Amino acid sequence: METRDIVILLIALLVVVVLAVVVKPAITGENPDLSLPFLPGSPSGHDSSPSITQDFTPAATPKKTDVQTPEPIHTWNGSPVELGYVRDATPVLPQIPGDSGDSPQAYPAGAPETPPVPGILTASFSASPTEGSLPLPVTFTDTSTGVPERWKWSFGDGTTSTDENPLHTYTTEGRFSVSLTVENEYGANTRINQGLVTVTPAGKKDVALHAPRGASIAPGGFVEFTVTKPASRIKIAGVVEELPVGGRIRLVVNDPGKGKIAMRKDSIQDYSFEEVILYIDGEYRQRGEVREINVQGYEGLISSLELRIAGGEGEIDLLENGSPVAISWKNAPLSLISLRPDSSGIMILDCYWPDVTSFQGAVTSYHAQEPESPGG
Template sequence: MGLAVKNAFGGHTRISQGYITVTPAEERSLYLEAQRGAIVSPGGFLEFSVTKPGARVKIGGQTLDMPPGSLIRLTIDEGGKGKISLRDGTIVLFSFDEVILSIDGEEVARGTTQDILVPGYEVLISNINLAIDGGKGDVRILESGLPSSLVPGESPLFLSSLRPDPSGVLTLDCYREDTTVFRGAVTSYRVE
């Protein structure tokens, strides 16, 4: 690691080795079913590398190929309601109104995603967050298959960094006004 510092009195550089330990983000397997609406926060994205041929997405009325080896980023620009489904190393659903598609760092399309198929991907990164409305609707949360100690009552909930669980499953349906279903993993979840 290198750190360079400079101010009106001059500059100094210090180089050290072995002082930083990087650990993966905490991951919690979660199943959530709520009789409440929810929205995905603006700016959340799903990023991955395509590993198999045949990957394509229909966005803004045009169908685009995503060749093997390409780095893909799907950014949910304005947030809102939608659906996601990843299973068995395949992305079969990513449906939101305002999405930006970037391939290898270059924005290539923008609009509503209507159809997607990615038959193989690796190195998936997600910073998609989900805000679940407060209210009287029932909420059921299972963490690693067991009832969660978090009891939201009528308070809103917030799920951070939605991603596939250890079995590779990520499903989200927050399209309807009064029902939200999520299965996957998160880095954290809390009452707001």
């Protein structure tokens, strides 16, 4: 065979190989087999050729780490204590001691704000009313900031209280300065209001009344006086209590307020009610029904007793200093304020019966309750 024939044969063989190795896989989609098993020194099989695999899948974008930036929810009175932070618009509380911490503590839905925490104190308070006639009950309200834990009030008349919002009744005339000291773990602070409360003498009108209606003493009303003669006593809740000379006595009437009072010439013969509270020199002594009392002598009497006469049919006869008084609304309820003995030293009250009431004595004022208009 000539050289030219050998070359032609080799070229033809090469074409066959190219068709088998390159063109066919391109048509069928198979991977080309680049091994040449027919070449000398080449092992048979596909495993001998290096297999190179290129993964063209784009790498996942790294996730941005969420950073919790504490955003204080609320601090109270400048307290340095941070109460929590906001995450995804949800308030999150700090870790509670002893809690496992598996789940964050969140405020209840609709909570208006975080609870106040103690801080630096600034004492302040309000009072109502701050002016009136004797006796004058005044309600004091603590408005301090910093969350007080303890209170000490001084009312300017020698009396004190440790209540948060006390009710104090002034029983002497004058102007009174009031102070409040508040305390907590951060310290204490005091506020003094000079001349805050002014108490004026009680007005006095001698009156006589007869009403064909029931009446009662408003709960909490009292008489207070100083005993001047020995052998004074009261039987309350079945127990006889001696009333010492010089002792300051307070008799408070509670519900239902139905009963009788008789005072003549600086002595007390009757103070009969179902529920009376007895105080001696500011100290509680007893409470219960009173059917017997004998005070041989007294002085310095003050009264906050209010007689409330029910509305209804029947005309009320009311005299002031012996002259008839025209009542604007004849069937309306009527109130007599601060019942006490008149200029002659007499006070007689009978409001025990359900359909009749009588009174002779003095009052600071009286007024009828205006009836409501129809539909209003």
